[in-house]
Structures are given as C-alpha cells and as structure tokens.
Amino acid sequence: MVSEAAVWEAFGEIADPEIPVISLVDLGVIRSVDVSNGRVHVEFTPTFLGCPALEVMKKAMEEKVAELGAEADVEVVNDDSWSTDKITAAGREKLRAAGFAPPAPRLVQLQSHVHRCPYCGSTQTKLENIFGPTPCRSLRYCESCRQPFEQFKTI
C-alpha cells in the first residue's frame, strides 16, 4: 500500500517541463494527495490556463504513481487557488540560482513594483517585454550588471 508521503516524495522528483530547475512540488501546483482503497487521488491546480506544460505534468504524475504500484486519478481544479505565492521558498531560491527572477509575493509586488536582478541583486532593472518565451515569464534588463533576465510573473 502506497503512502501519501511516498507520493509527495515521488512528485518532488518531477521537474517542471518548461523550467526544469524546479519540481511540481516546488511550483505548488499539487493541492492535495489522498490515498484510499489503493487509488491515489490528486488535486492539481494549473498555473496559466494556456500553458501547454499542464498535460505533460498530469501525465508525469500518473506515471510516477504507476511506478509506485498504484493508480492515479488526477483531478484538474480550475478554481482560483493557485497563485505564484504558492511557489515554495525552496522553489524561489532554485529559480533565482538558475537566473529566473522569482515572482515577488503578490502583496509586495502590487505595492512596490520593484524587480530585482537574479544575478547581481540590483533593483535597477527595466521591463523589456511583459511577455516572454512562456506565458508565465516577462523579459527584463538589469542596468547594473547589463544582463537580460527572465522574470516569473506575479499572478
């Protein structure tokens, strides 16, 4: 019989398909794991609704649970429970270390509009494009270390 802890641990090994430095657990998209009668029920909250990685994530979770010898039932919950505030502290640090500026907490971002460079820490950065290579990212430029970088949008 598979335990909920084992499922969480296994999901911690699934890399985000588009930002592989963080896991699905770091990303905060798994709302709950419930094991009963040999079935694993997972509540999964999408990030951006148009993100093509969502199907890949769902399939990866099903495969991980199958490896543990159980069957997964992944329920996609399209309510408003995911925001970038759900990304864990460890996830934020991994993003920053990989050159992605992590999203600031919503309350801070909405009031301060300060964006920090993930390379040198300067706040002298400017917006190049609200949009970027995926729906969740903006492009910014650091005027202190002259490095362009990707900013995870706060939503």
Place this chain on the structure above:
Amino acid sequence: MNAQLLGLADDELVIGWRDSEWTGIAPLLEEDVAFSSIAQNEIGHARAVYELLTDDADALAFDRALGEYRCAPLVELRLLDWAHAIARRWLYETADEIRITALMSELPLAAKINREEAYHRMHAEMWHERLRNEPRFQDAVKELWPYALGVLPAEQRDALSARVGLPVVDAVERGTHTDELAGLWEEMTMVRRSAPVGTQW
C-alpha cells in the same frame, strides 16, 4: 448563465485566433512575442470555460456550424492594420475586465482568468498611452466602438462608455456575424473537418 459563458468562451477563442495572425508579421519583434503569448492565454481561457459546459472542449470549439458561434462581432474582424489591431486589443481588454470582474463572485475560474488578463491590460494600456493622440488610432477606436459595446450586455455598457470616453450608441450586437467570420471558421475547423470519424488526436 450557460449562454453567457458560451459567448465569453467563443470571444476568447476567436480573438485568440485573430491575435495569432500577428505571429511572424508584427511590426516589432517584441510584439510578435506579445501577441502570440496573449493569443495562447486567450485560447487557454476559452478551453477552461468550454470545460465548464462540456466534457469535450475540442468538439464544442470546432465542431459547430458557423451560425452556432456566440462570439461578438468585434473579435471576428480581420484587422491587419496596426492602429486597428491595437484599438481592438484596448477596447476588448477594457470590456473584458468589466465582464470578468462582474463574474468573479459566482465563478472562481473568472478570478483565475482575471489574474492573467491583468498582463493583457498592461500591454493594451501601454499601447493606448503611446498612440492615444494619433489621429489614425483615434479613428480606429471610433470605428470599432459600436462593436466594442456589443461585447457586453446592455447593463454593463455605461461602465465601458465611462472608461473609453465615448457615448453609448447602437451596438453591433452578439448573435449577428460579420462576413469575416466565415473565412476564419474555414481555417480553424479545417483539420477537424478533414479527419475521419473516430480519429484519436
């Protein structure tokens, strides 16, 4: 409620297709990225709303006859002139904000959509700020204004009028279609229509 949601989803699907027409030909590389990304988001919103109405979002999106679509005429127009394209983005996002925020208390998905739309509005407002004094842009806004009113039900039009600064006039109403939808319908349903029954994707 279901008719209202179908209209919303059809608007998002069709404007997503129209915005994606700038992919590869926008006047600035950055706008190529922006329009493509906005289009991707809008089509994602359409899918999520269709899923509230049906188990098969693809079938609802692409297997209907032309006359069964409930999109507003504003989103149907093929606008490959930058002033018009930006005027529509700005008018559509302004109208959409009024509609989506009104839905948020009863529909949790609307609140989720609204988080993403905030970035579409920033983009539209940035361009509006840049072009607002240009006669060509002003003419495009005036031309599209009766279409923009048609995105919203009558009771929400005063709010749009206050935001845009133009008086409420006779709208180009939802339920009618422009001639330009036919070509888009041909294109967006072509692959599914050409596939044999029972095709697995």
